[in-house]
Structure formats: C-alpha cells, structure tokens
Amino acid sequence: MVDPGSYQDDRPAVAAQAPGGPRAVPAFAAGPVCGVAVAVGLVLLAVAGQFGYFGDELYFVATGKYQWAWGYADNPWLLPWLAARVDALFPGSWFALRVIPLLMTSAGVVVAGLIAREFGGGRKAQVITAAAYALSWQILASGHVLATSTVDPFLWVVVGWLVVRWARTRSDWALVWAGVVTAIAMQGKFLIAFFWIGIVVGALAVGPRGLLRRPALWVAGVITVAVTIPTLVWQVDNDWPYLLMQQVIKEQNDRLLGGTLGTIPLAVVMAGLPIGAFLLCHGLYQLLRAPDLRPYRFLGVAVVVVTVVILVAANRYYYVAGMYPLVFAASAVKVEQGAIARWWRWVPTWPVFALSVPIAVYLTLPVRPADGFTGVDLVDFQASGSLGWPDLADQTAEVYRGLPSRADTVVMGDSYWQASALDYYGRERGLPAAYGPERGYWFTGRPADSTRQVVYVGGDEKWLTQFFGRVERVGAVTLPQTTAKTANQGVPIYVLNDPVAPWPELWNRMHRP
Incomplete structure (x- = not known):
C-alpha cells in the first residue's frame, strides 16, 4: 500500500x-x-x-x-x-x-x-x-x-x-x-x-x-x-x-x-x-x-x-x-x-x-460566408462580432455632421464594443473621443460637465429616457454587405438632449458593469 x-x-x-x-x-x-x-x-x-x-x-x-x-x-x-x-x-x-x-x-x-x-x-x-x-x-x-x-x-x-x-x-x-x-x-x-x-x-x-x-x-x-x-x-x-x-x-x-x-x-x-x-x-x-x-x-x-x-x-x-x-x-x-x-x-x-x-x-474558424448560418437559429459569433465596425462609425459620423449644432456634443457607444469602434474609427471621420457606460469604457472618463447633447449608438430607448429629457431615434446602422445576425446590423442611433442630472451623478447612474 x-x-x-x-x-x-x-x-x-x-x-x-x-x-x-x-x-x-x-x-x-x-x-x-x-x-x-x-x-x-x-x-x-x-x-x-x-x-x-x-x-x-x-x-x-x-x-x-x-x-x-x-x-x-x-x-x-x-x-x-x-x-x-x-x-x-x-x-x-x-x-x-x-x-x-x-x-x-x-x-x-x-x-x-x-x-x-x-x-x-x-x-x-x-x-x-x-x-x-x-x-x-x-x-x-x-x-x-x-x-x-x-x-x-x-x-x-x-x-x-x-x-x-x-x-x-x-x-x-x-x-x-x-x-x-x-x-x-x-x-x-x-x-x-x-x-x-x-x-x-x-x-x-x-x-x-x-x-x-x-x-x-x-x-x-x-x-x-x-x-x-x-x-x-x-x-x-x-x-x-x-x-x-x-x-x-x-x-x-x-x-x-x-x-x-x-x-x-x-x-x-x-x-x-x-x-x-x-x-x-x-x-x-x-x-x-x-x-x-x-x-x-x-x-x-x-x-x-x-x-x-x-x-x-x-x-x-x-x-x-x-x-x-x-x-x-x-x-x-x-x-x-x-x-x-x-x-x-x-x-x-x-x-x-x-x-x-x-x-x-x-x-x-471563419471559413464560412458571413451569412452562412442565415435561415437557422444560430449566430456565427466570430462574424457577428467582427462585421460592420467602420460602417457603424461612418453612419454615426453622418448623423453627427448633420446636427444643427455640435457645440457641447459627445458621442457614446452603448456597449464597450460600440464605444471602442467609435473611438478607434470615429476620430478619422471627424467624431470626438467616444465614451461608453459599459465595462472598462466607463472607467476611461465621463463627458464634460458642459455636455448638453449626445449622439448615442445602440441601447434601448426606454432605458435612455431615465437620463435624458429628449430621446430621438434618428436612424439605424445598416450593413449592406450581409444579411447575417451581427452585433451591428440594425443598431439604433439616437440624439439625446436635456440630461436630467449633473454629469457626475448621471454618469454613476448610467454605469453598467
């Protein structure tokens, strides 16, 4: 033994x-x-x-x-x-x-x-x-x-x-x-x-x-x-x-x-x-x-x-x-x-x-077409999480440039992926530095106290009305290159005005881990 x-x-x-x-x-x-x-x-x-x-x-x-x-x-x-x-x-x-x-x-x-x-x-x-x-x-x-x-x-x-x-x-x-x-x-x-x-x-x-x-x-x-x-x-x-x-x-x-x-x-x-x-x-x-x-x-x-x-x-x-x-x-x-x-x-x-x-x-591995799982109740995770980031930044920049006034305006992404895309691709498209309420992006900083208007990508309208007096959906991201379910296809774009509280308080309330 x-x-x-x-x-x-x-x-x-x-x-x-x-x-x-x-x-x-x-x-x-x-x-x-x-x-x-x-x-x-x-x-x-x-x-x-x-x-x-x-x-x-x-x-x-x-x-x-x-x-x-x-x-x-x-x-x-x-x-x-x-x-x-x-x-x-x-x-x-x-x-x-x-x-x-x-x-x-x-x-x-x-x-x-x-x-x-x-x-x-x-x-x-x-x-x-x-x-x-x-x-x-x-x-x-x-x-x-x-x-x-x-x-x-x-x-x-x-x-x-x-x-x-x-x-x-x-x-x-x-x-x-x-x-x-x-x-x-x-x-x-x-x-x-x-x-x-x-x-x-x-x-x-x-x-x-x-x-x-x-x-x-x-x-x-x-x-x-x-x-x-x-x-x-x-x-x-x-x-x-x-x-x-x-x-x-x-x-x-x-x-x-x-x-x-x-x-x-x-x-x-x-x-x-x-x-x-x-x-x-x-x-x-x-x-x-x-x-x-x-x-x-x-x-x-x-x-x-x-x-x-x-x-x-x-x-x-x-x-x-x-x-x-x-x-x-x-x-x-x-x-x-x-x-x-x-x-x-x-x-x-x-x-x-x-x-x-x-x-x-x-x-x-991504050897299938991006829409290879279309028609079945499956999401190609790699394709879904990889397609359309430049499109998202392009279409957000178009909304931003079309605003009557861009003074005291910031851009935000609802998810940390969307905030990352706006931060990385947005700057060369004329967008300011991006913010985000989710995960690590919340810790990178908040909008200035003077911010009155936000171009917000993603998220839910009902959730956003907790923090802004005016929530207007102005469009949605479209990816013409695919019909697949992706993280970006159909993502809404909002213009938010009249924050309901000062930004230090508002930012803490918006935080999503």
Whole structure:
C-alpha cells in the first residue's frame, strides 16, 4: 500500500527517477509535433484576414491607443498594450494583430507535446497530445483572435509544463520560470491564481508536500506579486471592478449557457469531438488513478479543484482550457501503452484525427460566408462580432455632421464594443473621443460637465429616457454587405438632449458593469 506522504520530500519521486537522478524521458518527437504546430499556424494564417477586428480586439486596440491604464474593469493592461504596439507598427491591420494568437496557439501545440514527454510518453503519445490540443474546438477558435481566452490558456499550458518538469527533475529553475510566466499571465487575467490554488491543494492532499517548502516557489510568488503591483493598485483605487465583472460574467452564463449545469458539458464538448472529449475524461481518470502517473497525481487534483472553483466563481467553460494538455497527455501515455478499453480504441487513431480536421476548422474558424448560418437559429459569433465596425462609425459620423449644432456634443457607444469602434474609427471621420457606460469604457472618463447633447449608438430607448429629457431615434446602422445576425446590423442611433442630472451623478447612474 502506498503511503500518501511518500512523495512529500524534496527528492524526485521514486516512480519518476532512474539510479543517479531523475528518470530519463523519451526523445522529443520534434518533427511530427512541430509539423502539427506549423499546420495549425498555416490554417490560422489563411483565415487571419477574415471580416475585420473582433469586438474584443477593437476594445484592446482602442483602449491601448487612447485610454491606456494599468488596469481595466475586465482585464489588466497587457492586451491593450500589445494591441496598441501592433497598431502603431501596422495601423488598422487586424491581420497583423492576429499573428500574436497564431504564434501562441502553434507554440501551445509544441508545449502540449512536451508535457506528454515529461509524463514518459514517446513519439505516439506526444503526437496524440499535440494533435488533440490543435483540434480542440476552444483552442482553435480562440487562436483566430487576440483575446484573453487566447493568451491565458497558452500561459497556463507553459506553467503546467514547467510544474510537471519540476515534479520529474526537482529543478528549482523550473519553478522560478513558472513564476515568471505566471507574472506575465497575471497582466492579462487573474485566473491563473486559481491554477496555483489547485496545485497547492493537490500537493497538500497527495504530495509532493515538499513543493511548498521550496524557496524557489516563494521566489516565484514574489516575482508574480512584484510585477502585478501596478494593476492591483489600479484595482484598489477603483474599488475592484474586476471582482464585480466576474459576478456579471457568472450571471450572463447562468442566463445564456445553462449556468453551472452547462459549464462542464461545454468544457468537454469544446475540448473537441470525439477525440478531445474522450482524452479529457480518460486522462483525468488516469491522472488521478494510474500508478505510473502517481508523481503527477497532484495535478489531477488541481484540475478538479480549479474546475470546482470556476463553477462557483465564474462559470465560463473556457476558463479550464489551459488544463486540457495535462489530461490529454495523461490519456495519450496510456493509449501508447495500449491501456485503453476496446470499445473506444478507435478514437485516437489517424483516420479519426483526419476526419476531425475539416469538422474542427469549419465549426470554429471563419471559413464560412458571413451569412452562412442565415435561415437557422444560430449566430456565427466570430462574424457577428467582427462585421460592420467602420460602417457603424461612418453612419454615426453622418448623423453627427448633420446636427444643427455640435457645440457641447459627445458621442457614446452603448456597449464597450460600440464605444471602442467609435473611438478607434470615429476620430478619422471627424467624431470626438467616444465614451461608453459599459465595462472598462466607463472607467476611461465621463463627458464634460458642459455636455448638453449626445449622439448615442445602440441601447434601448426606454432605458435612455431615465437620463435624458429628449430621446430621438434618428436612424439605424445598416450593413449592406450581409444579411447575417451581427452585433451591428440594425443598431439604433439616437440624439439625446436635456440630461436630467449633473454629469457626475448621471454618469454613476448610467454605469453598467
């Protein structure tokens, strides 16, 4: 019987070492693993120019260029900073912006293969893990856009690999580098803190408890905190809007995606059907139960803990995507050993992988026409969130220029996407700086006290009458290039006059997290 505390010292786990040191790992299957990474990169490159900026991309570009700060209501500073740097080099190029997620997704494929190698997986296990990661619907879809859901999972994968490597070698440098990567991840989203909570709980529950006594772990923590101080100060100064946003996100998911009951099924499905879903379930079981994976069992516990925390705190299924390679790799190692049930032995085979490629690409990437789902009760999320931003700015500018008087007039977008579009595209069309009552845009500033008139894009007339004495709908955005359901098709444009309260009070009342 195995003593649960037998892996709590600071030596490499017995099951994972050879005489004289850590267990040697198989050779890295560089050719096929990197081949999968290159293939994914080429596919993403082929679709990188589709449609236009996605709403979140536009938000990052606009805030990074015009409203940069150490923090925002929904994310820290890293993505706006990156987006603004790319826009400075390649103005108006969403194609250039998407090189970043393309490279991260391709690199994630390689790191996924390296995790399987650390688990003792040979060529087959490494290729299965890399290919399953590449065909994960969530990973492939997020690889098309620069978003927190792209950057965050990639950095989780790198941290996961470094922690697995430490578990095999006990190299403290692995922990220090994990701290550096964690510090970077915290500048994009704070979620990786959940991953470390899971790792700590797993180490306490099943070992190696010596992990918590390693000075390198505390060095990693100091690095993370030191780098994160500026964005934490911003959150404190603004009463922690990030925490409020997590509650808003949870409520949105409860309403739109089935809440807690829908989170786990969606996470499994978005791992990819059928391969990713099977590897996910099988791999978690193996990570928790397989004797030869005993040194890494704490990571299986971490997966469970993180999933429970996310179910309680946020309910976004894709928040767990960064842990996919850990369980994919555990499953792939057992597949390579032939330790899988006969009834699903056919799943991780090359014909199934080959058939999964067109399915994954069609369902997750913008290879369809923008109106490809017209006639059915589905919304193409990528097309919907990417089409028509210049049109929205054009038609708003036309309304603005047609006003009898533009003195003391501002423009506002109802959603943070619409405010971003007006801010980014509007200035070259003669519009003033844009404002918005939603999410991060509310924190970028309010209209001047002298403002008497607002050109308002989006929103609901009844809601607006709470704040203005005169609400006149003067038009609606039309996108002649598509009949698809999009974020901009038919969006109303209002002219608002006679604010019912002074702007400091009015702005607080209009705020929508």
